[in-house]
Amino acid sequence: MTALPDWMRPPRAEGWFAEDLDRLPEAPRHTELIDGALVFMMSPQRWWHGHLVTMLTVALMEQVPAGTRVGREMTIKLDPRNRPEPDLLVTTADFDGDRTWFAPEDVQLVIEVVSPESAHRDRTVKLRKYAEAGIPHYWCIEDEDGAPVVHVYELDEPTGAYAPAGIFRGTLQRPVPFEVSLDLDKLTPPRNK
Template identity: 75%
Template sequence: MTALPEWMYPPRIEGWYAEDLDRLSEAPRHTELIDGALVFMMSPQRSWHGRVVNELVFALKGRLPEGMEVEREMTVRLDQRNRPEPDLVVTTAPFLPDRTCFEPADVALAVEVVSPESAERDRKVKLRKYAEAGIPHYWVVEEEYGLPVVHVYELDAPTGVYAPAGIFRGALDRPVPFKIALDLDSLVPAPGRAGG
């Protein structure tokens, strides 16, 4: 077994801090910080995942109200020891070309498209952490028979936890965080069907 590269050793005994990610130019793309530990995307991403993320970005861009933007693959600084990277966020923050992360107050919606290697984090860890940080809306997109299914969560302010707001197949129609209607089946070609 070979030694780890020097940059992989945490700079302090309690681990990594959110601002450390900006100085880790050697780290792989899509490096996240969860509870002070670096999390790397080690396996190649499936085409289904990339297609759903791309099509969601495109679909949301055309429906966003003024003052909102959609960004993909940008981390959110939840606190000093947590800086996850949602697949996409809808944000109220103005575009800044040198931005490397968002603050939770700037995020209206976080979306995770589940991959086999991220399933536990997306379904449980991030569900809790995004709620604790006060992000008002969270979507978890799962694959079912080749098509996307969106599990929608809305923050319950009095308890500070997410309440399930619906499971959407085929179409998604929501009044919050903005009026949105999506044809989910059009995001990817159906199995056995050409096109897309």
């Protein structure tokens, strides 16, 4: 076994903190911080995942209201020990070309497209953490025989937890966080028969 490179060693006994991510240029792209531990996205990304994220980005950009933006592959600093990187987010933050993260209060919607290596984190860990940070809307998108299925959650403020708001196949129409209408079948290419 080879020794770990120095940059992989936590800078303190307590582990990593959110601001440490900006000082790790050697870390692989899409490195997240979950409970003070670095999480690397090392497995190859599936074409389905990348295509869906791209098409969804375009579709949402066409529908977000003025003063709202769609961000892709940017971290959210939930607290000092958690800085996950969702596939997409919708934010009210002003554009800043040097920005490397968003505050939860600037995020209206977080979208995770589930991959085999991220399934547990997307379905349970991030679901809980985004809710605890007060992000009002969360979509978790699953691959169902090549078609996207969107599990929609809304924050229940009295409990601070997400409540299921629907499972969408084919089309998704929602009045919140903004008026959105998506033809889910057009987000992925048809399969050859």
